[in-house]
Amino acid sequence: xxxxxxxxxxxxxxxxxxxxxxxxxxxxxxxxxxxxxxxxxxxxxxxxxxxxxxxxxxxxxxxxxxxxxxxxxxxxxxxxxxxxxxxxxxxxxxxxxxxxxxxxxxxxxxxxxxxxxxxxxxxxxxxxxxxxxxxxxxxxxxxxxxxxxxxxxxxxxxxxxxxxxxxxxxxxxxxxxxxxxxxxxxxxxxxxxxxxxxxxxxxxxxxxxxxxxxxxxxxxxxxxxxxxxxxxxxxxxxxxxxxxxxxxxx
Amino acid sequence: xxxxxxxxxxxxxxxxxxxxxxxxxxxxxxxxxxxxxxxxxxxxxxxxxxxxxxxxxxxxxxxxxxxxxxxxxxxxxxxxxxxxxxxxxxxxxxxxxxxxxxxxxxxxxxxxxxxxxxxxxxxxxxxxxxxxxxxxxxxxxxxxxxxxxxxxxxxxxxxxxxxxxxxxxxxxxxxxxxxxxxxxxxxxxxxxxxxxxxxxxxxxxxxxxxxxxxxxxxxxxxxxxxxxxxxxxxxxxxxxxxxxxxxxxxxxxxxxxxxxxxxxxxxxxxxxxxxxxxxxxxxxxxxxxxxxxxxxxxxxxxxxxxxxxxxxxxxxxxxxxxxxxxxxxxxxxxxxxxxxxxxxxxxxxxxxxxxxxxxxxxxxxxxxxxxxxxxxxxxxxxxxxxxxxxxxxxxxxxxxxxxxxxxxxxxxxxxxxxxxxxxxxxxxxxxxxxxxxxxxxxxxxxxxxxxxxxxxxxxxxxxxxxxxxxxxxxxxxxxxxxxxxxxxxxxxxxxxxxxxxxxxxxxxxxxxxxxxxxxxxxxxxxxxxxxxxxxxxxxxxxxxxxxxxxxxxxxxxxxxxxxxxxxxxxxxxxxxxxxxxxxxxxxxxxxxxxxxxxxxxxxxxxxxxxxxxxxxxxxxxxxxxxxxxxxxxxxxxxxxxxxxxxxxxxxxxxxxxxxxxxxxxx
Numbered sequence: 001x002x003x004x005x006x007x008x009x010x011x012x013x014x015x016x017x018x019x020x021x022x023x024x025x026x027x028x029x030x031x032x033x034x035x036x037x038x039x040x041x042x043x044x045x046x047x048x049x050x051x052x053x054x055x056x057x058x059x060x061x062x063x064x065x066x067x068x069x070x071x072x073x074x075x076x077x078x079x080x081x082x083x084x085x086x087x088x089x090x091x092x093x094x095x096x097x098x099x100x101x102x103x104x105x106x107x108x109x110x111x112x113x114x115x116x117x118x119x120x121x122x123x124x125x126x127x128x129x130x131x132x133x134x135x136x137x138x139x140x141x142x143x144x145x146x147x148x149x150x151x152x153x154x155x156x157x158x159x160x161x162x163x164x165x166x167x168x169x170x171x172x173x174x175x176x177x178x179x180x181x182x183x184x185x186x187x188x189x190x191x192x193x194x195x196x197x198x199x200x201x202x203x204x205x206x207x208x209x210x211x212x213x214x215x216x217x218x219x220x221x222x223x224x225x226x227x228x229x230x231x232x233x234x235x236x237x238x239x240x241x242x243x244x245x246x247x248x249x250x
Numbered sequence: 251x252x253x254x255x256x257x258x259x260x261x262x263x264x265x266x267x268x269x270x271x272x273x274x275x276x277x278x279x280x281x282x283x284x285x286x287x288x289x290x291x292x293x294x295x296x297x298x299x300x301x302x303x304x305x306x307x308x309x310x311x312x313x314x315x316x317x318x319x320x321x322x323x324x325x326x327x328x329x330x331x332x333x334x335x336x337x338x339x340x341x342x343x344x345x346x347x348x349x350x351x352x353x354x355x356x357x358x359x360x361x362x363x364x365x366x367x368x369x370x371x372x373x374x375x376x377x378x379x380x381x382x383x384x385x386x387x388x389x390x391x392x393x394x395x396x397x398x399x400x401x402x403x404x405x406x407x408x409x410x411x412x413x414x415x416x417x418x419x420x421x422x423x424x425x426x427x428x429x430x431x432x433x434x435x436x437x438x439x440x441x442x443x444x445x446x447x448x449x450x451x452x453x454x455x456x457x458x459x460x461x462x463x464x465x466x467x468x469x470x471x472x473x474x475x476x477x478x479x480x481x482x483x484x485x486x487x488x489x490x491x492x493x494x495x496x497x498x499x500x501x502x503x504x505x506x507x508x509x510x511x512x513x514x515x516x517x518x519x520x521x522x523x524x525x526x527x528x529x530x531x532x533x534x535x536x537x538x539x540x541x542x543x544x545x546x547x548x549x550x551x552x553x554x555x556x557x558x559x560x561x562x563x564x565x566x567x568x569x570x571x572x573x574x575x576x577x578x579x580x581x582x583x584x585x586x587x588x589x590x591x592x593x594x595x596x597x598x599x600x601x602x603x604x605x606x607x608x609x610x611x612x613x614x615x616x617x618x619x620x621x622x623x624x625x626x627x628x629x630x631x632x633x634x635x636x637x638x639x640x641x642x643x644x645x646x647x648x649x650x651x652x653x654x655x656x657x658x659x660x661x662x663x664x665x666x667x668x669x670x671x672x673x674x675x676x677x678x679x680x681x682x683x684x685x686x687x688x689x690x691x692x693x694x695x696x697x698x699x700x701x702x703x704x705x706x707x708x709x710x711x712x713x714x715x716x717x718x719x720x721x722x723x724x725x726x727x728x729x730x731x732x733x734x735x736x737x738x739x740x741x742x743x744x745x746x747x748x749x750x751x752x753x754x755x756x757x758x759x760x761x762x763x764x765x766x767x768x769x770x771x772x773x774x775x776x777x778x779x780x781x782x783x784x785x786x787x788x789x790x791x792x793x794x795x796x797x798x799x800x801x802x803x804x805x806x807x808x809x810x811x812x813x814x815x816x817x818x819x820x821x822x823x824x825x826x827x828x829x830x831x832x833x834x835x836x837x838x839x840x841x842x843x844x845x846x847x848x849x850x851x852x853x854x855x856x857x858x859x860x861x862x863x864x865x866x867x868x869x870x871x872x873x874x875x876x877x878x879x880x881x882x883x884x885x886x887x888x889x890x891x892x893x894x895x896x897x898x899x900x901x902x903x904x905x906x907x908x909x910x911x912x913x914x915x916x
Contacts, residue, residue, distance in 0.1 A: 056489040124429040128422035133301040136379035143390025153383040
């Protein structure tokens with residue numbers, strides 16, 4: 001299949017970017033990133049600079065790849081990361097527009113590569129259970145209801161890619177933050193610090209320059225792990241109960 | 251340099267407990283002054299950095315990723331073993347130890363493996379306390395499943411994303427230490443050299459991948475948790491950026507590389523579909539709990555399937571060969587990985603492969619779906635449920651167990667595995683070989699430690715499923731934080747290490763020269779194309795089966811490829827800039843040296859064991875033929891550059907507790 005690609009090229013954070021147009025020949029069995037590999041090989045053969053894009057596991061779990069494809073983070077398929085998207089979902093002759101995830105809290109490094117350190121800092125602010133190695137009791141000491149564990153897992157499945165931010169007109173990170181808050185608040189081990197955690201993570205999110213949530217729910221629609229906005233509701237509950245009438249202050 | 255295993259005395263079951271109780275400690279006031287560099291943030295690196303930080307050391311932690319959470323441990327699917335015996339099915343520390351030694355085909359060190367089995371139990375407790383959402387039974391207790399090469403259920407799991415959940419647990423613990431300031435994190439920094447001062451590892455040279463700037467980092471000791479080198483084969487289940495450079499740079503500074511030819515080929519991966527393919531995707535071993543592996547009995551049927559004239563469902567039960575169940579009735583579809591992989595190769599070599607390339611076998615869930623469905627129907631009081639209803643119920647059960655894997659399979663292949671069997675083929679997955687370490691996980695360079703997949707220590711010639719996560723976390727949480735004290739307790743009088751000495755000057759200059767050399771090749775071929783060619787040589791001659799002629803030929807081919815690389819590779823861009831192609835070039839250059847050493851090692855080992863199958867050494871039935879008389883040793887290679895022949899040091903493996911037997915899963 002013959003494709004026309006319009007790809008965002010930007011030398012670094014301080015220079016202006018622009019779209020460049022390329023032609024590429026792909027096969028329907030290729031993954032989207034393999035199609036870009038083919039493009040890059042052809043650019044290298046012409047001694048031109050390849051398109052910088054980040055990727056690693058190529059099986060949808062590391063959360064590294066990040067592209068807005070035809071206006072949608074990770075492209076047109078539901079519940080799919082860019083690396084898991086295959087070319088059989090496109091048609092011969094298609095024009096595909098490829099941009100990086102855009103948010104002021106995700107500065108562009110080069111072309112499609114962005115800096116998501118802000119997510120790390122949010123986790124550092126409180127996205128953990130304070131337990132030192134060796135302090136744990138037996139794993140079966142506290143039974144956890146199967147359903148509760150499953151719900152916690154659904155939240156914990158977040159891969160930290162940032163598609164929720166890219167999808168949100170406000171560039172809010174609420175789905176990312178709520179996934180971690182909700183995961184840990186579900187577990188009995190995480191309840192002890194739940195209040196402090198909710199406050200600290202939200203504070204950090206605000207400091208990083210992410211926008212507010214206005215219940216658009218594009219985040220859920222574009223999340224490659226299909227994390228539900230119900231977790232945002234839970235975050236709001238946790239946050240509210242941690243501030244109103246609570247003595248916990250961060 | 252010391253080359254002593256340093257195994258403590260005493261009976262096997264007491265060694266670790268006694269040793270731990272008598273080893274040297276570093277007092278809290280001294281810990282505050284002592285600096286440790288940890289390279290890598292996978293399960294081993296992140297858990298070690300977090301724990302060392304908790305203990306009060308000053309830790310500097312490095313990853314080439316944009317975040318510690320991206321390390322490739324994240325992709326581990328199936329589970330983590332622990333000798334908890336929660337299922338009351340006869341498991342014990344000794345049984346886990348024995349299974350691991352046997353699974354590794356008697357090529358690992360007894361004392362290390364026993365310690366691993368002991369601490370396995372603590373890992374589960376620790377992970378649960380961190381909030382890892384393991385699978386649970388209705389009663390709220392932890393669920394288990396079974397993996398290859400064992401007859402008990404000791405594998406803990408979180409759907410098909412166990413590695414992700416365990417890594418996030420370690421990452422969160424690490425994040426907590428970063429927020430406290432006890433760990434300083436360096437994202438997007440790649441270690442390009444090790445610095446040795448006065449015979450001790452005292453620092454690293456790292457390249458800031460955003461700016462290209464070389465940085466010196468000093469510490470009292472260095473820990474490498476940088477993973478395996480499976481990407482030497484180009485196509486593997488490893489992440490695209492996984493590489494052997496940090497470990498290889500340590501080897502170039504004198505660390506010994508142990509058993510480099512021991513590579514694990516995983517039997518259940520999605521087969522290659524075209525030349526453009528960049529990586530292979532694993533389908534978890536847990537699928538073999540319920541999936542049955544088969545090929546058509548006759549070549550005509552196989553050919554019809556390859557040509558698309560027949561599907562799996564067109565082949566009647568009697569015309570199918572469930573070859574694992576036939577050849578290995580005791581373990582059936584759950585034989586260890588090396589055995590299952592070779593059996594798939596044999597079937598495909600006989601012309602029974604089922605993909606257009608001829609390289610695939612079926613993994614079929616039909617009987618599991620119907621079995622689970624019937625049991626579900628019975629429990630819902632529908633004894634006379636129709637087949638369609640049973641199937642519907644059964645598919646639900648299978649979905650709950652393996653849903654994300656089935657989904658992943660369908661995304662990649664476009665086929666629905668609930669309706670037609672998966673097609674799978676073996677692929678490179680893990681490297682048992684790695685830096686040689688003693689009982690303390692210290693390499694032969696004092697002050698240089700190696701943990702997780704990066705070292706060679708626990709899996710012998712073949713790793714059992716769900717044991718990689720166990721080893722990474724055992725090393726990082728429960729072993730290294732103790733054993734590192736044996737070295738550091740002698741360093742309490744050493745002042746802060748300054749990165750200004752001659753050794754740092756020289757190491758930085760060496761790195762600079764190497765990068766300049768790469769940038770100045772200015773040839774015509776992409777680095778990727780060299781990597782592909784290297785991978786093909788390795789897979790063809792040093793892959794699932796090997797022979798002396800092929801290995802010798804491959805060695806020559808790699809040398810020629812390397813020469814061509816340094817004449818004709820092309821790296822665009824600038825060294826002082828964000829430049830992924832330059833990163834790749836450095837890694838591929840190192841892979842070529844490492845690849846040759848793997849071949850040298852495979853040539854030296856005139857026996858078949860575990861993942862190392864030399865065609866010259868097999869039984870009449872085609873099983874691996876070990877030679878304990880002559881090869882019950884660890885090969886520790888000293889490598890002094892391309893021009894010199896690598897030098898072999900042998901660590902004899904002494905088995906005091908298990909009897910060396912021919913491994914049988916029949």
